[in-house]
Amino acid sequence: MIEKLNIDGATESIRNHAAARVVSHHDADGITAAGIMCHVLYRMGKRFQTTIISQLDHEFVKRLNETHNSDRGEGDGDRGEGGDGGGDGGGGVLTIFCDMGSGHSDLVNEVSGDVLVIDHHIPVGELRCPHVNPHLVGIDGAFELSASGAVYEVAKGLSERNTDLSGLAIAGAIGDKQLMTGANADILKDGIESGAITVTKGLRIGDGDIADLLERNSEIYLDFTGDAAKVNEFLKEINVSGRLSEMDEPTSRRLATALTLKLLRRSSPDAIESLIGDVYLLSHEVIPNADDFVSALHACSRLNELGLALSLCLRDRAGVSHAARAAVEYQRTLVKDVREAEPGIVQHDHITCVRLHDAEATGIIASTVTRFLYPEKPCIVLNESDDRIKISARGTKDMIACGLDLAEVLRVASSAAGGRGGGHSIAAGAAVPKGAADAFLATADSLVGEQLKSREEKG
Ligand code: C5P
Numbered sequence: 001m002i003e004k005l006n007i008d009g010a011t012e013s014i015r016n017h018a019a020a021r022v023v024s025h026h027d028a029d030g031i032t033a034a035g036i037m038c039h040v041l042y043r044m045g046k047r048f049q050t051t052i053i054s055q056l057d058h059e060f061v062k063r064l065n066e067t068h069n070s071d072r073g074e075g076d077g078d079r080g081e082g083g084d085g086g087g088d089g090g091g092g093v094l095t096i097f098c099d100m101g102s103g104h105s106d107l108v109n110e111v112s113g114d115v116l117v118i119d120h121h122i123p124v125g126e127l128r129c130p131h132v133n134p135h136l137v138g139i140d141g142a143f144e145l146s147a148s149g150a151v152y153e154v155a156k157g158l159s160e161r162n163t164d165l166s167g168l169a170i171a172g173a174i175g176d177k178q179l180m181t182g183a184n185a186d187i188l189k190d191g192i193e194s195g196a197i198t199v200t201k202g203l204r205i206g207d208g209d210i211a212d213l214l215e216r217n218s219e220i221y222l223d224f225t226g227d228a229a230k231v232n233e234f235l236k237e238i239n240v241s242g243r244l245s246e247m248d249e250p251t252s253r254r255l256a257t258a259l260t261l262k263l264l265r266r267s268s269p270d271a272i273e274s275l276i277g278d279v280y281l282l283s284h285e286v287i288p289n290a291d292d293f294v295s296a297l298h299a300c301s302r303l304n305e306l307g308l309a310l311s312l313c314l315r316d317r318a319g320v321s322h323a324a325r326a327a328v329e330y331q332r333t334l335v336k337d338v339r340e341a342e343p344g345i346v347q348h349d350h351i352t353c354v355r356l357h358d359a360e361a362t363g364i365i366a367s368t369v370t371r372f373l374y375p376e377k378p379c380i381v382l383n384e385s386d387d388r389i390k391i392s393a394r395g396t397k398d399m400i401a402c403g404l405d406l407a408e409v410l411r412v413a414s415s416a417a418g419g420r421g422g423g424h425s426i427a428a429g430a431a432v433p434k435g436a437a438d439a440f441l442a443t444a445d446s447l448v449g450e451q452l453k454s455r456e457e458k459g
Pocket of ligand 1: 103392428429430431
């Protein structure tokens with residue numbers, strides 16, 4: 001299936017340039033995508049510089065273009081000889097966008113010099129550069145191939161020896177809550193065969209003391225989350241304690257059964273599915289439990305420690321304990337934020353909505369609300385800050401099966417409200433000017449209604 005991905009333009013472009021400017025997105029998928037690309041460029045003996053950003057906009061493109069000419073990669077004598085698959089690399093600086101660009105062709109087309117886009121967001125408009133994207137070849141980029149997966153495929157196209165990077169690709173897919181089917185399953189197979197990934201069965205909430213994990217991890221959001229006394233009561237009732245990875249089979253089964261019963265009362269089926277099942281251990285990465293690795297990347301990103309996040313993907317152990325501590329603190333903050341947001345949840349006809357001010361991690365709040373609290377409708381979180389309103393929307397796989405496409409909803413509703421948005425069918429984002437919240441919500445609510453209704457009618 002993965003052979004379909006059209007990577008020749010990308011591999012040729014990388015081979016033909018002496019240096020690259022890598023620009024990637026600040027979530028776990030974007031950071032692992034950048035990490036894979038950095039490994040590859042290093043192995044090929046190319047010079048590179050990496051920038052992780054939250055969102056591509058005119059301002060960033062302007063700054064990129066201003067520095068492009070001072071950044072030219074000629075005459076450095078540091079070409080690809082001896083590196084994996086390095087060509088002669090004489091062609092100056094290549095700007096490589098990872099995990100962004102497909103949805104903003106107008107912006108990418110403004111970038112000076114040679115450009116390459118490797119992304120998995122739904123393409124909008126025509127790009128005038130090599131473009132790798134699963135949607136272009138009939139693979140669903142929301143579920144079956146992430147940006148890190150697409151970059152991994154380019155890496156593998158450059159050298160078969162790059163299969164050791166498959167663990168990073170799988171971490172990126174987990175960060176985007178993708179399925180291990182189709183193209184992702186092919187990457188997983190590479191990882192297992194090359195020894196980069198081992199799969200065990202269990203709970204997908206990272207490793208550590210179970211009481212501590214259940215208290216602080218919003219990846220499993222239940223009535224006791226955030227309350228140590230209630231968590232201990234629950235664990236005592238089912239006679240479970242200790243470190244998750246060291247539990248014997250009957251204990252972990254008892255735990256999984258008790259948690260599933262609790263989840264069934266309110267959560268979406270995909271929340272339950274993604275929590276109990278295959279646990280991925282990444283043998284080459286500095287944080288082997290893939291779920292812990294992803295949490296550390298999220299935490300570093302939110303704390304704006306993007307260099308640290310990238311260093312983890314580059315297998316530098318120096319920052320591991322700091323990142324792991326940051327992840328624990330960040331998870332506690334998230335749980336507190338979701339608890340505080342709960343009383344402000346408002347039901348519209350077709351969406352659940354939360355309006356916040358200067359909040360953190362609106363995407364995670366939206367995802368927690370729709371997966372664990374109100375799985376009947378997509379959740380849209382509006383976060384007002386000084387200059388604008390940032391919006392995150394999340395749905396469930398069941399809603400997608402019923403016709404929901406949040407990328408379209410956010411693109412259309414934000415543009416009608418004077419903003420900009422896009423993303424994936426199941427997870428999308430936007431930004432609109434202050435004062436445009438009501439107009440945005442009214443359009444979004446009716447668009448979601450129309451999408452779900454038109455599928456009902458067709459069905
Ligand atoms: O910001 P958030 O995590 O909610 O974004 C969800 C998805 O929507 C991401 O994949 C992001 O790239 C996309 N997005 C977008 N345009 C925006 C904001 C987010 O395409 N203005």
